[in-house]
Structure formats: C-alpha cells, structure tokens
Amino acid sequence: MTVYKSKIDWWLIIVIGGLFCYPIVEGIRTKEYLMSLTFFGLLSLIFLMFKSIKYKIDGQLLIIWWVKIDIMKIKKIYSTNNPLSSPALSLDRIAVTYNTFDEILISPKNRAEFIAELLKINPNIVVEV
Structure with missing residues (x-):
C-alpha cells in the first residue's frame, strides 16, 4: 500500500x-x-x-477516507483550482473522473509520483495536468 499526503496551502x-x-x-x-x-x-x-487526509493506493483501489475507487474505472485526471469542498487542503488540485459521472477533487503532495503510480495500474487514464 502506498500512501500520499495532501498538499497544504500556507494561507489556509x-x-x-x-x-x-x-x-x-x-x-x-x-x-x-x-x-x-x-x-x-x-x-x-x-x-x-x-x-x-491521505490518498492510499492499495492494489487496484484508490482509497480516500471511506471512498474506495477502482483504479481500472478511472477515466481522466486533470488539473483544477475548483474551491468546492473536497478532501484536499490546497487549491492546487487534480480532479479524478471515474465511473460514468463521478469525480473527486484531491491535492496529493507528490502529484507526479501519484499520477505515475495510477498509470502503472491503469495506463488508459487520460492525464491533462
């Protein structure tokens, strides 16, 4: 299991x-x-x-608090500064789109490493970062 901490904005x-x-x-x-x-x-x-607030990759699951996302169902990852409430402590976020209409906003501290780990499991993820 790999664990990524959330990036924290200093102003927060x-x-x-x-x-x-x-x-x-x-x-x-x-x-x-x-x-x-x-x-x-x-x-x-x-x-x-x-x-x-941590993002865990456990096998083929991305675990964010109590939400478990099948990494094989992730369709797209893109950059966003959307201020909506989410398990992210920074406005420098990425949106993870999965299933048909589901999306979650997160802010992993090691963004490139996090995305690379997801791509190892599911190379079909479209990345727009």
Missing part, C-alpha cells in the same frame, strides 16, 4: 490559525476559560482532520 493554515487562536487568547485574557477550551478543542479536531 494562517486563516484557520487566526480564526481559532484569537478566541483562545482572548478567552485567556478575559478569564473566559470555557471559550478558550472550546476553541482549542475545535482547533484540535481540525488538526486531526488535516492529518487524516
């Missing part, structure tokens, strides 16, 4: 850090410890979610 870390660190510091400053604890808990959950 700054935005989330700013949104959650300000209430934590403000809660400590004003002695509103429940608010600080709540926002710290939310920040921890987001961190855990970030750590869990």
